[in-house]
Amino acid sequence: MGHIIPGSFVYVLIILIILAGIISYTISIYNDLVTKRNQVKSSWSKIDVQLKRRTDLIPNLVEIVKGYAQHEKETFSQVSQARASLMNARNIDDIQKSNSQLSRSLVNLFAIAERYPELKANTNFLNLQGQLQESEDKIATYRERFNNFVLVYNNSCEQFPGNLVAQLFGFKTANFIEITEDEKAVPKVQF
Template identity: 55%
Template sequence: MILEIIIVVVVIIILFAVVGIYNGLVSSRNKVKNAWAQIDVQLNRRADLIPNLIETVKGYATHEKSVFENVAKARAGLMNANGVKEIQNANNQLTNTLKSLFAVAENYPELKANENFKQLQDVLGESEDKIAYSRQFYNDTVLMYNNKCEQFPSNIFANAFNFKEADFFEAEEGARSVPKVEF
């Protein structure tokens, strides 16, 4: 009788442990999805600002057509991208084309003084900050989830229930190098 009670208690404890580990994996996976959704929101917010920025710059720099086309293509690429790697590459492309747009703006002092342009530039800067924060939060969340998928004993359940590791949002290759500064 006592042996049967001990066996039942052990089985219940094991059952609760399995349920706890499984629920922890589900919770972590959902946190990764949520963190990715936050990056997506910020990237879309930035993409929504770009047409206004282009129109403002176009009014001053009408002969810079290729810059506007490149920014529009990069924006479309980001809006159509799927998955962490593809969105990461499209985001890097958009960031680079925005740099060229702001370089064009440097050649037009009256544009730089335009209040609408300044406001758009400030909002875009805020968006970049929010994107950077969202990336960091996403990568921290992915790290915690991936650790659960790899650490014992939850790795046994992660494999059994097909929990796959998530991809990190990584910096582009050029971002890792130290910029050359000359005076």
């Protein structure tokens, strides 16, 4: 005669299968959160690289403009201070604020350049201006990607059942890069 499996063993087996399923699902959610958090970090690093590239180009640009417009010391000082502020910023909020200041000061610097036709024709100036524009374009693209990754990551941290795993393992939502009020305003350039 065959062996009959005791009822308590069946219940234990069912509980073990359910626990294994829950653990497996929790691991899957955890790994998904890690992947999404790393995408946010990676996309931020791409922005950071372009911000660094841009800050490295600025001293050369300022020196070229200085050669043509030596009396514009206040603007040069603003650009230098904004650049230093961005280089010293350590968190996303400070970087955004400093980047906004730097962008405003660069608008003023390019407004000065408009007053000097021979400067606008200088190949070094044009090259640097092109490189800065390329960096600005990349920064805008990377900002959009960053915010998309933040949205996906935050949704995973806040929606059920991911929110349970996120809380259990200390995952925190990320901040979006938002346009500051200064950046929303149309720059006023006077000649």
